[in-house]
Amino acid sequence: MRKALLIDLYALPEYDVSLALGYLKAFADAVPAVRAAWDVELLHLPVATPPEEVAAAVQRSGAPLVGFSCYSWNIREVERALTRLPAKGKPFVVLGGIEVTPDPEGYLKKNRNADMVVFGEGEETFRDVLLRLSGSMDSPMEGVAGVCWREGRRTRKNAPRPPIPDLATVPSPYLSDSYGPLLRNQDRVMVETARGCPYTCTFCFEPRGFARVRSFPAARVKEELACIVGEGVREVAFLDTNFNMDRRRAVEIWDYLRDLGGRVRYAFELRGELLDEAQARSLSGLDYFAEIGLQSIHKRSLDAVKRWYEPDRFAGGLRALLGAGIYRPCAASAHGGVAVDLMMGLPHETTADIFASFDFVFALAPSTVILTMTKILPGTELYDDAVKGKFRYEFDTGAQYEMTLNDTLSRKEIVDLKRFQDAVEFAYNRLHAVRTMAWVAGGLKVPPSEVFLDLGRRMAEAGRPAASLGVDDLSALLAALCRARGDERLAAAVGGRLSAENLLVVLQKNREARPSWWRNLLFRAGFQFLSRFAGLPPLPGPAAAPAPRGEEALAASA
Ligand code: B12
Ligand code: SF4
Numbered sequence: 001m002r003k004a005l006l007i008d009l010y011a012l013p014e015y016d017v018s019l020a021l022g023y024l025k026a027f028a029d030a031v032p033a034v035r036a037a038w039d040v041e042l043l044h045l046p047v048a049t050p051p052e053e054v055a056a057a058v059q060r061s062g063a064p065l066v067g068f069s070c071y072s073w074n075i076r077e078v079e080r081a082l083t084r085l086p087a088k089g090k091p092f093v094v095l096g097g098i099e100v101t102p103d104p105e106g107y108l109k110k111n112r113n114a115d116m117v118v119f120g121e122g123e124e125t126f127r128d129v130l131l132r133l134s135g136s137m138d139s140p141m142e143g144v145a146g147v148c149w150r151e152g153r154r155t156r157k158n159a160p161r162p163p164i165p166d167l168a169t170v171p172s173p174y175l176s177d178s179y180g181p182l183l184r185n186q187d188r189v190m191v192e193t194a195r196g197c198p199y200t201c202t203f204c205f206e207p208r209g210f211a212r213v214r215s216f217p218a219a220r221v222k223e224e225l226a227c228i229v230g231e232g233v234r235e236v237a238f239l240d241t242n243f244n245m246d247r248r249r250a251v252e253i254w255d256y257l258r259d260l261g262g263r264v265r266y267a268f269e270l271r272g273e274l275l276d277e278a279q280a281r282s283l284s285g286l287d288y289f290a291e292i293g294l295q296s297i298h299k300r301s302l303d304a305v306k307r308w309y310e311p312d313r314f315a316g317g318l319r320a321l322l323g324a325g326i327y328r329p330c331a332a333s334a335h336g337g338v339a340v341d342l343m344m345g346l347p348h349e350t351t352a353d354i355f356a357s358f359d360f361v362f363a364l365a366p367s368t369v370i371l372t373m374t375k376i377l378p379g380t381e382l383y384d385d386a387v388k389g390k391f392r393y394e395f396d397t398g399a400q401y402e403m404t405l406n407d408t409l410s411r412k413e414i415v416d417l418k419r420f421q422d423a424v425e426f427a428y429n430r431l432h433a434v435r436t437m438a439w440v441a442g443g444l445k446v447p448p449s450e451v452f453l454d455l456g457r458r459m460a461e462a463g464r465p466a467a468s469l470g471v472d473d474l475s476a477l478l479a480a481l482c483r484a485r486g487d488e489r490l491a492a493a494v495g496g497r498l499s500a501e502n503l504l505v506v507l508q509k510n511r512e513a514r515p516s517w518w519r520n521l522l523f524r525a526g527f528q529f530l531s532r533f534a535g536l537p538p539l540p541g542p543a544a545a546p547a548p549r550g551e552e553a554l555a556a557s558a
Contacts (some may be wrong), residue, residue, distance in 0.1 A: 004028075004040045004130060005063035005091075009047040009054070009074040009081075016044050017182060019190040019239065020069050020097065020122065022173025027123035028130055029178070030171050037134040038065075042179070047074045055084035063091055064137060067118075067126070070097035070107075072377065072400045082113040092137050094129065096122050098205055102379030104148035108155045116141070116149040120161050121195075123170055167195065167216045172224045174231075188235040189228060193221045193253065197241035200306045201295075202381035203343070203374060206241055218249065222256050229262045236264060242271040244279055251282045258285035265289060272340075273310050275317030283321065290321065291370070295343040297357045304347040304391075305382065311360075318364050337367025344417050345374035345403045347382075347391045351413050355449035358424075362438070362448045365539045368429045371421045373414070375401045419456030420449070422466045427455060427474055432505050436498045438540035440478055443490045448540065454481050471502050493535070500534040 006025065008018035025040040041061070045054060054077075058066050068078045082093065096118035100107045104117035118125045125146035132139045141149050146161035164170060173179060174189075183189070196213040197206040216224075228236060244250040257266060267289040283290070294314065296302055302309055321338055340361045344354050361369055376386045376395040383401075386393035394405040405411055427433045441448040458477050459466055475495040482491035507526045511519040530536035 001037065001039050002065070003061060003063040004038045004065040004067065005043055005058065005061045006040065006067045006069070007043045007045065007054070007058075008069045009045055009049065009077050011047045011071075011073040013046070014188045014235070015190065015237075016046075017179060017186060017189055018042070018044060018069055019173070019192065022178045023170060024067070024096075024122055024126045025178040026171040026173040026176045028127050029176065031127055031131075033134070034127055034130045038130050040130075042182075044182075047077050049077075051077065051080035051084045054081035055086075058085060058091065059089075065094065065130075065133065066091045067094040067096055070095050070099040072099050072375070075099045076398070079111055082111050085113050092116070092133070094118055094126075096126070098379075102205075102383075105155050105157055108148055108150060116147055118147055120146045121163055122146075124164060125161055163195075163212065163214065165214075167214050168220065170216075172220065172227075174224050174227050175220075183228075183231050183233070186231070186233050188237060189233050190237045190239050191221075191224065191228065192216065192239045193243075193249075194240050194246075198245060199242070199308075202305045202385070203346070203377070205377055205379050213245065215246075215249070218252065221253065225253075225257065226260060229257075229260050229264055234264060235267065237267040238269070241269060242274070243268040244270050244274050247274060247276070247279060251279060254279075254282040254286060258282075263287070267291070269293065272317045273308075273313040275320055277320050280320040280323070289337060289339070291339045291341060292318065292366075293341045294357070294361060295341060296346050296349060296353070297360050298346070298349055298353040301346040301349045301353065315364060318366065322365070339368040339370050340364070340366045341370045341372070343372055343374050344421070345406060345409055345414070347406070348408055350408050351417065354417065355420075355447065355453070358449045358452070359447045362428075362434075363540050365434055367432075369424055370429075371424055373417070373421075374403045376403055377401055416453065416457070419460050420453045421456070422459055423452040423456035426459065426466045426469060427452065431471060431474060431502070433471075433474060433498055433501055435501050435537040435539055436478070436494065439497055439537035440482065440490060440494060441540075444482065444485055444487060451481070471498060474498060497535055497537050500530045500536040503534075504530055504536060 006021045008021050010016045010018065021042050025042060028034045028038065028040050041063070043057060043061070045057070058081075068081075070078055078095070085091075085093070090113060093114045094116045095107055095111070095114050100117050101119040104119045107117050108114055116129070118129065125144065128144045129141075129147065132141060132144060141147050141156070141158065143158070145159050148155060148157040150156075174183065194213055194215040197204075198213055199206075225236070257264075265287045268291070270290050270292050272292045272294060294309065295305075295307060297309065297311065318338070318340070342354075342357050342361060358369065358371075374382075376383050376393055378401070382393075385391065386395065392405070392407040393403055395401050395403045404414065409417070427437055437448055437451055441451045444451065455474075455477055458481060459469065462469075462473075462477070464473075475498045478494045478498070479491045482488075482494060504527060507523045511523045527536075
């Protein structure tokens with residue numbers, strides 16, 4: 001039997017088990033003819049592994065076939081490793097994955113040591129490739145849909161393969177034990193209950209990949225989840241593009257997870273506009289992290305990228321979650337709570353538009369606000385627009401296609417936006433000084449975005465990396481900021497407010513780390529004391545909006 005080695009160079013340690021490779025192995029192993037001829041082995045290495053070491057691991061394996069899983073975050077490292085493979089005795093190299101899918105011929109031409117690119121969904125194609133190569137490694141690839149390969153000096157490309165019509169035919173890598181002992185010590189794994197997205201955002205690869213939504217059978221999903229929870233995994237990240245696009249199914253799975261028990265945290269991507277009270281109630285039975293994509297509230301930009309957004313339904317959905325008692329406005333853990341995503345640099349968007357989106361989100365007070373610069377990803381409609389010169393985008397292919405300029409943002413403004421992003425990361429997401437920032441903005445009578453931008457510029461001037469700054473630094477920076485704007489009273493009081501809020505964060509952290517009745521009690525008592533006597537500022541929020549705040553609800557019930 002010959003070995004087929006599949007390699008994933010993962011970027012983040014919490015994503016160190018590739019779901020893609022698990023599926024490829026599970027699908028191939030389920031075919032007796034493939035199983036008789038090939039031993040499919042998985043290798044996970046950090047993306048920072050020196051290319052010589054990746055090449056040495058390939059050589060040591062003795063595998064005649066090696067596959068690499070390619071994403072925007074590891075493609076350069078994969079390419080570097082390929083150049084280190086020995087000319088003599090080189091294995092047959094297959095590249096697959098989202099990064100190489102839009103341009104298989106280009107990747108084959110650029111990488112002399114790659115022999116084939118599998119584009120699109122991989123399970124059926126990889127199985128067919130293994131079957132073809134079972135006899136000879138030179139077997140012709142005619143008729144194998146979804147491959148691009150080398151024939152002498154030429155590259156050949158077959159027709160794309162249609163998406164697998166019935167996902168029930170794809171075995172679960174968890175239920176078929178594709179990961180072996182790797183799963184046993186795992187902190188976090190990824191799971192899909194469906195593939196595809198019904199929406200059409202032009203900056204996203206999804207609509208060009210699997211536009212139609214296909215679901216795994218509910219019974220199989222439940223069996224898979226029970227197996228994962230049984231292994232003692234601590235966090236499960238669901239990859240579904242909008243987990244609640246089928247609300248009934250989402251609630252069914254959440255209720256099932258609650259009944260499964262265990263101390264597991266679940267991560268979901270949710271559509272804000274589709275959230276309702278029933279979902280919020282069901283979710284509140286779980287320890288979860290929800291990421292909700294908003295991206296922008298600027299209609300012209302959203303229209304340009306074919307994305308919809310309904311302010312009232314979005315805010316209502318978010319409030320339903322925050323009001324269901326699971327929200328921690330000062331959640332101190334990296335993942336717990338509710339995050340809202342905003343993109344910077346969408347078409348037509350000025351810095352003022354970006355700040356308006358941020359201020360809208362800030363008023364809703366989610367646990368974290370994730371800001372990212374727009375990426376012009378190959379294979380997307382926005383990329384096609386950009387290469388035709390639309391919106392005058394410039395982007396950095398060496399930095400995951402991040403935009404560096406367009407017709408509404410200058411380079412200088414982009415530098416400022418990065419400072420703004422650093423300040424949000426530091427003061428909002430890391431220190432959770434949401435109340436203090438709102439209080440400062442209110443006192444200065446400026447929008448919160450203005451305070452964050454000013455803070456970001458001051459952080460840059462201080463010349464210290466944001467990661468090295470703490471509560472005392474924030475206190476000093478905010479005091480200087482208030483003073484520079486002529487408000488001595490705020491400058492003198494800001495330290496006290498921040499300390500009160502920070503104490504609340506510490507109590508919250510303590511409560512989250514080891515939940516118990518007495519830590520909850522301590523938190524409630526601390527919250528009440530800080531609110532009444534220690535000047536803990538209230539959460540932000542538009543005056544007209546109903547109070548959806550978790551802490552207020554908690555205080556009322558205490
Ligand atoms: C999970 C995920 C993440 C995780 C990381 C996961 C990891 N493995 O490390 C996190 C949350 C960290 C993340 C972050 C980012 N991500 Co992301 N992420 C995803 C997501 C949701 C799932 C990927 C996945 O595992 N899918 C499940 C598997 C089964 O599907 P698959 O990867 O397509 O694999 C199939 C085929 O491609 C093929 N295949 C794959 N590998 C191989 C190998 C061989 C040999 C073969 C034959 C076939 C094959 O077969 C597989 C089975 O059919 C996708 C969107 C999506 N729904 O796919 C975005 C996606 C991959 N991410 C994307 C982006 C842009 C990012 C960010 C840059 C976003 C940002 N912050 O700006 C960051 C970068 C992170 C970094 N560290 O630098 C883009 C990637 C575009 C690209 N060209 O790579 C995607 C497609 C999102 C999008 N909608 O456009 N991401
Ligand atoms: S950004 Fe989200 S909603 Fe839009 S197409 Fe991509 S996965 Fe779907």
